[in-house]
Amino acid sequence: MGNVELTKTNHVAVITFSDEKGMNILNSDILQKLETTFDILAKDDEVYCIVLCGGGEKAFAAGADVAEMNGYDAQSCRAYIVKGSRLFRKIEMFRVPVIAAVNGFALGGGCELAMACDIRIASESAVFGQPEVTLGIIPGWGATQRMAKIIGVGRAKELIFSGRMVKAEEAVAIGLANRVVPKEKFMGETMILAETIAQKAPVAVRAAKLVINTSFWDKLDGGLAEEASLFGKCFSTEDRRNAFQAFLGKKTLNVFNNR
Numbered sequence: 001m002g003n004v005e006l007t008k009t010n011h012v013a014v015i016t017f018s019d020e021k022g023m024n025i026l027n028s029d030i031l032q033k034l035e036t037t038f039d040i041l042a043k044d045d046e047v048y049c050i051v052l053c054g055g056g057e058k059a060f061a062a063g064a065d066v067a068e069m070n071g072y073d074a075q076s077c078r079a080y081i082v083k084g085s086r087l088f089r090k091i092e093m094f095r096v097p098v099i100a101a102v103n104g105f106a107l108g109g110g111c112e113l114a115m116a117c118d119i120r121i122a123s124e125s126a127v128f129g130q131p132e133v134t135l136g137i138i139p140g141w142g143a144t145q146r147m148a149k150i151i152g153v154g155r156a157k158e159l160i161f162s163g164r165m166v167k168a169e170e171a172v173a174i175g176l177a178n179r180v181v182p183k184e185k186f187m188g189e190t191m192i193l194a195e196t197i198a199q200k201a202p203v204a205v206r207a208a209k210l211v212i213n214t215s216f217w218d219k220l221d222g223g224l225a226e227e228a229s230l231f232g233k234c235f236s237t238e239d240r241r242n243a244f245q246a247f248l249g250k251k252t253l254n255v256f257n258n259r
Helices: 028-042 067-069 072-091 109-116 142-151 153-162 168-174 185-196 204-218 220-235 238-248
Strands: 003-009 012-018 049-054 060-062 098-101 106-107 119-123 125-131 165-167 180-181
Touching: 003 028, 012 028, 012 185, 028 072, 049 060, 060 098, 060 109, 060 204, 067 072, 067 109, 067 165, 067 238, 072 109, 072 168, 072 220, 098 185, 109 125, 119 168, 119 185, 142 220, 165 168, 165 204, 168 180, 180 185
Parallel strands: 012 049, 049 098, 060 106, 098 119, 106 125, 119 180
Antiparallel strands: 003 012, 125 165
8 A cells, every 4th residue: 555645836736655664665556546646637737847756765666566566477467567657658748847856765666757757856865776687577667768768778778787776976977867956955956946847838848848758759659568568578487486585585586597
C-alpha cells in the first residue's frame, strides 16, 4: 500500500507519494493512485506546472516492488510493467511541465520515473541508478529508451550494463539532473522554478512541451513495447529467480549461471 497526496498553490500542483518505510517503492497501489491523480489534473485547467516528489528524506523512489514482482508469473509481471510504463508515458506527454524533485534514492523505477518528468531537480543527497542487471532483469519502465536520449548512448550503456549508481553532482555533470540544490533549500528552489514556469503564458508553455516531445521522443512507443517484451523474457530466467531470492533475503547474488 502507499499514499499519494495532491496539493495546489496558485497554479502549481504538488504530488507527493510515500510508503510506510519512506523508500516510496512503486508498487501497484502507488502506481494506480498516481495515475488517478494525473487523470484528475488533466481536467484542471488552472494547473500550469506540476512538482512530483517522494515523501520523507530517504528517497524519491527506491524502485519497483521486488517482493510484489517475485510473486508474479511472467504474464502477470509483464502486466505490472506495462502499467508503470503507461503511467510514465502519460507523465512524459502530460499537457503541462512536470518537475521531479529528487531527494534521496532514485533507483530503478524511481530513476525511470524521474526521467519521464521534464526537469529533474536534485538535492545534495540524491542518488540515481538503474541496478536491474544485478537482479537478472533489464529496466522495464523506459530507461533503455530515455536514458540514452538524455545522457547519451555511451553513458547510458555504462550505467545500465554495470548497475552503477551516481550521486547528485555527477548526475548534473552527465545531464541526468538539471541542478543540485542544498538540502535546506531543496523544495523552496524547486517551487520557485515551478512558479516561474506557471507565471509564463500557459498556452505557449504547453505548445513548447508538445513540440519538443514530438520530435525528441519519436518512435519511443515502439521501443517501450520491445523493452516490456524483453523484460518478460528476463523475468522467466533462473538467474532472475535466484537474484530476487537473494535480494529479498538481504544478500547479494555474485554468480549468474547464464540461464
